Amino acid sequence: xxxxxxxxxxxxxxxxxxxxxxxxxxxxxxxxxxxxxxxxxxxxxxxxxxxxxxxxxxxxxxxxxxxxxxxxxxxxxxxxxxxxxxxxxxxxxxxxxxxxxxxxxxxxxxxxxxxxxxxxxxxxxxxxxxxxxxxxxxxxxxxxxxxxxxxxxxxxxxxxxxxxxxxxxxxxxxxxxxxxxxxxxxxxxxxxxxxxxxxxxxxxxxxxxxxxxxxxxxxxxxxxxxxxxxxxxxxxxxxxxxxxxxxxxxxxxxxxxxxxxxxxxxxxxxxxxxxxxxxxxxxxxxxxxxxxxxxxxxxxxxxxxxxxxxxxxxxxxxxxxxxxxxxxxxxxxxxxxxxxxxxxxxxxxxxxxxxxxxxxxxxxxxxxxxxxxxxxxxxxxxxxxxxxxxxxxxxxxxxxxxxxxxxxxxxxxxxxxxxxxxxxxxxxxxxxxxxxxxxxxxxxxxxxxxxxxxxxxxxxxxxxxxxxxxxxxxxxxxxxxxxx
Numbered sequence: 001x002x003x004x005x006x007x008x009x010x011x012x013x014x015x016x017x018x019x020x021x022x023x024x025x026x027x028x029x030x031x032x033x034x035x036x037x038x039x040x041x042x043x044x045x046x047x048x049x050x051x052x053x054x055x056x057x058x059x060x061x062x063x064x065x066x067x068x069x070x071x072x073x074x075x076x077x078x079x080x081x082x083x084x085x086x087x088x089x090x091x092x093x094x095x096x097x098x099x100x101x102x103x104x105x106x107x108x109x110x111x112x113x114x115x116x117x118x119x120x121x122x123x124x125x126x127x128x129x130x131x132x133x134x135x136x137x138x139x140x141x142x143x144x145x146x147x148x149x150x151x152x153x154x155x156x157x158x159x160x161x162x163x164x165x166x167x168x169x170x171x172x173x174x175x176x177x178x179x180x181x182x183x184x185x186x187x188x189x190x191x192x193x194x195x196x197x198x199x200x201x202x203x204x205x206x207x208x209x210x211x212x213x214x215x216x217x218x219x220x221x222x223x224x225x226x227x228x229x230x231x232x233x234x235x236x237x238x239x240x241x242x243x244x245x246x247x248x249x250x251x252x253x254x255x256x257x258x259x260x261x262x263x264x265x266x267x268x269x270x271x272x273x274x275x276x277x278x279x280x281x282x283x284x285x286x287x288x289x290x291x292x293x294x295x296x297x298x299x300x301x302x303x304x305x306x307x308x309x310x311x312x313x314x315x316x317x318x319x320x321x322x323x324x325x326x327x328x329x330x331x332x333x334x335x336x337x338x339x340x341x342x343x344x345x346x347x348x349x350x351x352x353x354x355x356x357x358x359x360x361x362x363x364x365x366x367x368x369x370x371x372x373x374x375x376x377x378x379x380x381x382x383x384x385x386x387x388x389x390x391x392x393x394x395x396x397x398x399x400x401x402x403x404x405x406x407x408x409x410x411x412x413x414x415x416x417x418x419x420x421x422x423x424x425x426x427x428x429x430x431x432x433x434x435x436x437x438x439x440x441x442x443x444x445x446x447x448x449x450x451x452x453x454x455x456x457x458x459x460x461x462x463x464x465x466x467x468x469x470x471x472x473x474x475x476x477x478x479x480x481x482x483x484x
Contacts (some may be wrong), residue, residue, distance in 0.1 A: 024152070024192040027061040027071070031156070033184030037081040040167070040175035041088070044081065051087070053078040057094075061188070067102045079180065081170060088170050094121045102146075109148040116141050123169065142182075156186045265289060293318040322346065349409035349484060359484040362409035369403050370482065373412075376400045377480035380438060385422075387433035389441065397438065400480070401445040407482070412447075414438045415479040416456040417463075419472035424458060432456025438478060 034052040036044040044050035055077025061069050073096050080089030096119025103112045116139055144158030162180040167173050199214060207222030216235050217225045224233035230243035230250055237250030239262070244251040251260035257270040257277055264277030266289055271278040278287035282296045293311075296318075310317050314327040314334050321334030323346060328335040335344035341354040341361055348361030355362040365373075376399060381390040389397075404412060416431035416438075435454035443449050464471035 024190040025063040026192050027188050027190040029059045029186050029188030031059065031184055031186030032056040033182055035079045036181045039170045039178040040172035041081050041086060041170050042083055045181045051080065051082040053080055066106055069100045071098050090123045090169060092121050092123050095119055111146045113146065114143045152190050154188050156188065158184045293324065360409065362407065362484050365407055365410060365482055373400065373403060373480050373482060377478050380478040382434055387430065387437040389437055397441050401442060401447060404447050410482050410484055411451045413453045413455060413481045413483065417461055417475060417477050418459050419475040420459045420466040428456055428458035431458045434478065
């Protein structure tokens with residue numbers, strides 16, 4: 001009886017190895033293996049040099065749940081024991097019913113499992129069903145591993161432990177019951193058809209969108225793909241890569257004016273259909289984007305640029321007037337020139353002092369001041385190998401500040417230079433730091449930083465021979481250059 005139970009469990013477990021699914025619920029298999037004995041005559045389990053007998057069989061299984069299968073198996077073979085001195089040997093036919101618990105989901109190609117079941121064994125070569133020749137199979141347990149080869153085929157390896165309540169098959173009845181261990185392998189095939197009304201590859205039972213049109217890509221739930229997650233399926237979405245609104249077939253509309261951003265000339269500002277999504281603040285029919293005169297009074301007739309009037313009455317129409325709210329000169333496109341130097345106030349860096357166009361409306365720097373600036377540059381000194389200004393240089397820089405305040409529109413470039421002692425990188429850094437040090441001092445004295453540029457040239461622009469002491473002294477210098 002114990003032998004039969006052990007064998008039945010082994011057969012049933014082997015058959016159930018196919019990765020059955022909800023769509024392929026049925027499974028058939030072929031299996032085979034060897035049986036080892038443990039009882040009053042000895043123990044063969046896991047002994048490769050001991051007696052092993054073979055068996056083969058077929059089975060039918062059915063999917064119950066992702067983690068649970070049931071199967072019925074038939075097997076025929078030989079079991080027994082041979083010590084060389086004593087033993088036994090019987091032919092058998094077996095049938096079993098088995099439940100298998102899969103330890104992981106069917107989505108994995110390799111799935112370990114455990115099982116249990118019941119069955120019966122007939123010890124008769126001629127299949128003579130006398131009661132004394134049949135052992136009942138009590139609950140039996142085991143485990144194994146299924147390896148999916150294709151969506152339909154699975155390879156199985158399994159160990160089954162069979163503990164029977166019969167102690168007579170080995171010919172000794174006054175000791176340990178007859179127990180068996182089977183080692184088996186099998187190949188199974190799963191079949192069945194799934195219902196898929198919309199032919200999207202997802203069974204109707206799992207399909208959350210059963211009416212998807214043919215040839216439309218779907219996700220695991222059977223619903224059309226929606227890459228931008230805006231609730232509009234890609235095949236209906238005019239802008240499938242950008243989240244949008246249903247009103248615009250999935251296209252975005254940042255300003256909510258009812259015009260898709262792709263067609264909106266002014267996607268950040270709400271506008272009208274007539275002006276392709278752009279606003280018209282003065283209501284003259286010209287989009288603000290194109291309107292040179294965006295403040296034209298309502299009802300005023302305008303040209304294509306939104307201008308027709310001369311708001312400042314300077315003889316220059318607003319559409320070409322650079323200064324439409326200030327009376328100006330035609331030669332300056334409608335802009336005023338307060339100091340009369342020929343440079344419009346909006347371009348004049350010195351609007352209250354008559355200058356020249358070359359100096360952007362500022363007066364020329366007096367020759368005496370230009371000479372003085374150059375002289376001051378030659379009298380700026382630093383501590384040795386440092387960007388720290390010597391005290392004697394501060395008086396010179398204070399005088400420079402006064403000169404710069406006389407010419408508010410002028411810019412000053414501060415150039416730092418060194419001799420060739422030291423590495424190129426060191427000299428470059430030192431010269432830049434010294435130029436910046438002068439710039440910081442002038443800013444602290446009230447000169448706007450925007451008027452000052454500090455540039456370090458290192459040893460790249462010598463003015464004397466670096467091989468002589470006097471030459472190197474001349475090369476260690478600061479040069480000051482003014483411009484507009």
